[in-house]
Amino acid sequence: MRRRVHQSLPGQQEVFERRGIKCEVDAHGDLEFEEEEYQEYIKKDLAVKKAVDRLNAQAAVTYADTATYVGVPLNVYLDYIQAEVDTERSFLELPWTICLVASFTILVLGILQRDVFFGVQNAIENSVVGSARFGWSGEFGHKDVYEVDSISQFWSWMRLGLLPLVVQPTWIYSEGVPPAMESDFGNFQVTGRPERWLFQGYRSPSPVQNDFLIYSKLVGGIRMRQVVGEVEACTGPSSMDPDILDNWLGKPCAPSSFAVLVPQAPDAEDFLNFAKTEFLFPDLDNFTSLQQALLDMEDGCNAHVGNLQNCRCEWCKGQVPRQPWLDELAKRVEVSMVFYNAQHGIYTYVSVNFFLNRGGNIYKLLHLMSSPAQPLNMPTAQLVPIIFCGALWGGGLLYMLIGEFRDIIRTVRSSQLGCCRAIALEYIGFWNMVDWAAIFSGTLAAFFTFRTLLYVEVANGLLAQMIAASLSPQDRAAYISIADPFFFAVEQMSAANSVGLVSLALYPFVGMLRLFKSFEAQPRLAIVTATLKTAAPDFGHFMLVIACVFACLLVSGILFLGQDMEGFTTPEHAFRSSLLAVLGHWDWEVLNQIGHFKAAFWLWVFSIVLSLIALNMLLAIILDAYSYEKEKASEDKSLLQQTSEVWRRRSQRRRGERVNLSQIYEAFKKKYKNNLSSMMSDQSLINPDSLMSTVPQMPREQAVRTLSKALERQEKLEVGFQNEDMIQRDVQKNLEDFQYTMKDICRDVEEVAAQLDYFERLQASGDASYDFYFGKEQASEERTSKAWIQRMVTELSGDLTTTFHNGLQRYRDWQGRVETEQNDLHESITDMQSLVQQHAGQVREMMHAVDCLLEPGHTAGLSHLEGQG
Structure with a gap:
């Protein structure tokens, strides 16, 4: 029998041989003695035993040795296996998630064609604003829609600005020719120029009826409608008799907080509560008759007293006494038109809104909403990638849904808590909720997109009826019976398209969260989320303090500036304006108008506290957490290394050199009869032999390696990550403890010296x-x-x-x-x-x-x- 001794130095064999001790070096570099001779050497020379014991004590104990000869707690090993399985699964989801986001991007951008829609809407908006002018001085109009500040100016804009722009009865030539040119060129007569031109390939002479900006077509005429305020009691001093106030005012009050501030786009998308509606149909009336209709609406048919059948304002005919269509009780007037651009197949709903608030101001809002008539009407080379991406995206959502249901069924089957409690306690987690949010948002986007397509089909069907009515005009009542449903259908289509765009815009945010889920599986990619987690406690305390400070400054801003600046009139507006001020977006010229001292005091306090101090403190918190996480991740695997490891595992599994980690986990689940709680709490020790008996297909090398990795992971979790600052603090603490100990020793020495001195004297x-x-x-x-x-x-x-x-x-x-x-x-x-x-x-x-x-x-x-x- 031979005894093996660890050899720490290559020359150790010569040291023993000089003492007359025979030994050999084995294949591992260790010394081997014959057992009998070894005992004799010990009896003769005690130094041999001490040397051998010292060499054996210096032998390194590795994780593999501990796993082989001591064992690993089962719960530690299974925690490692489960973590590796989850990490690999999330890592493999990263390409799939990127593919889903990319396919969604190609799909929606290819169908929606934002650039084309912007070009059509921008052309209409520029024309309505720049060309529909009134207040003419000779050949030049000097007011546009945004300068309509009274009821009379509204009618001027309608009759002199919008109507000539939309309804063009004749071909428009350049500005007027001077009479001198006509006299010099006798053959040139301005009055004799053609009013229409039949160009090559045209079926009708140009300008074709209802053409707008050459390439768009007016459908259904011009619709005018308004929201009327409700008459209520006037507000006066409490000590005053209401009758006296009413007699003094001489007219009723219709108080309302409507349009106190500048309206936004959602206000223009409110299609309810309209009381008066009138139509202008270029298909039925010529330009002069349409102008007359606007005059009748303005004066309430007073020009047709005794001959109301010639009045073109249907609402005005029924009023006794005569009333104009637009009066002081109006809250909102909408002038709406529908244009169809056959070049791109796009409906554009144009609404020019005038909001009359009770302060006497008229806010103007031009709002356009476009929808495609045939979303997939495009060349085949462009359509094929879109269909492929749509199928890929839809299949991905379905695959995610099936996978989540499988996880739920697997969790319920392996749990002992019952269905509902198992789902609530063992299945529901943050990242699972992110997956469900992705499924829900994608389904919601698909649903609202399909809903929009249904409304588009309804509008397409009514468009055919409008075209038939335009080619073969009938009486006014029959035309209204077609135009009114068409406008309603376009409204519904535009509203559905607006909601659908919101649902589509939400999906990229959820896709971003799913990307972060996949990034969690790669430490180098997870630095961003890890930074947010690390900074969360400090960030929460910081935000609590800053929220209180911000609220105080916001209230002071409302009190200081709210009466003179719209950006500080309400908490919502003040919140937005204050955030912009934090980022440096503020206009001193506007602030200075409310008073130099007040504006300067508020701006200095706000800028110093929030912009200079708070914002830099926030950046310091984030950067400190980022530096810590970056240093922590510097020792982890890179993306390339982790990809290589996943590929290595796949290759070894195909060659039969390893088993899948999920098979190990499932084998223990089967052994414990799906009782996860007892399985994950079992601390019994396992070694490679017992592990291979539970998982028969596992090679011994993989068993030793996974057990060693589990021990290594557990040690890292227990020790934690120590950065340079932490190590310096520990060293500083140890030095301080050493100094205290030295002080105690010095004090004891001084006491001994005093005693010696006493005895000497x-x-x-x-x-x-x-x-x-x-x-x-x-x-x-x-x-x-x-x-x-x-x-x-x-x-x-x-x-x-x-x-x-x-x-x-x-x-x-x-x-x-x-x-x-x-x-x-x-x-x-x-x-x-x-x-x-x-x-x-x-x-x-x-x-x-x-x-x-x-x-x-x-x-x-x-x-x-x-x-x-």
Whole structure:
């Protein structure tokens, strides 16, 4: 029988041989002795035993050794397996998530064609604003829609601005020719120029009826409608008689908070509560008749008293006494038109809104909403990628839905808590909710898109009826019966398209969260989310303080500036304006108008507290957390390394060199009969042999490797990450503790020195013992006492000198032995580092030899080796 001893240095064999000890170096670089000779050597030379014990004590204990000979707690191992399975699954979802987001992007951008829609809407908006002018001075109009500030100017804009722009009865030439040119060129007559031109390929002479900006077509005429305020009691001083106030005002009140501030787009998309509706149909009336209709609406048909059948304002005919269509009780007037651009197949709903607030102001809002008549009407080369991306995106959502249902079923089956509690306690998590949010938002986007397509089909059907009515005009009532449903259908289509766009815009936000879920599986990619998690506590406390400060400054801004600036009139507006001010967007010229001192005081306080201090503190919190997470992730695998590892696992699994980690987890679940709570709480130790018995297909190398990785992970979790600042703080604390200890030692030494000094100065005069032993008849008592004290002090000094000398000598000897042992320890460490690589190579060779012995045809050789063992 042979004994193996770890060899820390390559020359250790020669040291033993010089002592007459025979030993050999095995394949792993260790020393081997014959057991009998080894015992004899120990009896003859005790130094041999000490040397061997020292070498064995210096042998390195690896995770693999601990896993093999000691074992790993089952819950620690299963935690590692589950973490690896989840990480690999999330990592593999990253390409799929990117593919889903990319396919969604190509799909929606290819169908919606935002650039085309913008071009059509921008052309209409510029024309309505820039060309529909009134307040003419000769050949030049100097007012547009945004300068309509009264009811009379509204009618001027309608009759002189919008109507000539939309309804063009004749071909428009350049500005008027001077009479001198007509006299110089006798053959040139301005009045004789053609009013229409039949161009090549045209079926009708241009301008074709209802053409707008050449390429768009007016459908259904012009619709005018208004919202009327409700008459209520007027507000006056409480001490005043209401009748006196009413007599003094002379007219009713219709108080309302409607349009107190500048309206927004959602206000223009409110299609309810309209009370008066009138239509202008260019298909039925010529330009002069349409102008007359506007005049009748403005004066309430007073020009047709006694002959109301000629009045073109249907609402005005029924009023007794005569009333204009638009009066002081109106809250909102909408002039709406529908244009169809056949070049791109786009409906455009144009609404020019006038909001009359009770302060006397008229807010103007031009709002356009476009919808495609045929979303998939495009070239085949462009359509094929869109269809492919749509199928990929829809299939991805369906795959995610099936996967989540599988997870729910798997969780319920493996749980002992029941269906609802298992889902609530074991399934529901943040990232699972992100997956469901992605499924829900994608389904919602698909639903509202399909809903919009249904409304588009309704509008397409009514468009055919409008075209038929336009080609074959009938009476006004029949035309209205078609135009009114058409406008309603376009409204519904536009509203549905607006909601559908919102649902489509929400999906990229959820897709961004799913990307962060996949980034969590790669430490280098997860730095952003890890930074937010690390900074969350400090960020929460910081935001609590800043929210209080921000609220105080916001209220002060409303009180200081709200009466003079619209941006600070309400908390919502003030919140937006304050956030812009934090980012540096503020207009001092506007602020200065409310008072230099007030504006400067508020702006200085706001900028110093929030922009200069708070914002930089926030950046410091984020950057501190980012630097910590970046340093923490610097030792982790990169994206390329993790990809390589996943590929290695897949390759080894195909070659049968390893089993899937999920199979290991499922094998233990089967062993514990799906009782996850008892399985994950079991702390019994497992080794490679017991692990391979539970998972028979697992190779031993994988068993040892996974057990070692589990131990390594557990140690990292227990120790945690120590950055440089933490290490410096620990060192500083240890130094402070050492200083306190040194102070205690110094204090003890001082006490010993004081005691020695006391005994050195001790006086024995008059002591009875002294007189008995040391007294002399011929000497006085004082002289005898002094002589005794001198002798005792001399002896004590000599003893102390000898004691200190011997102590210092022992300290020198001990220090020399310590230095010798330190040198031996350094040599052993150097030897251990050099032999670790030799051991690793020999272990691989031994495992390879064992694999060869396990192959068929080597059974006899294996039995022979076992017999020798």
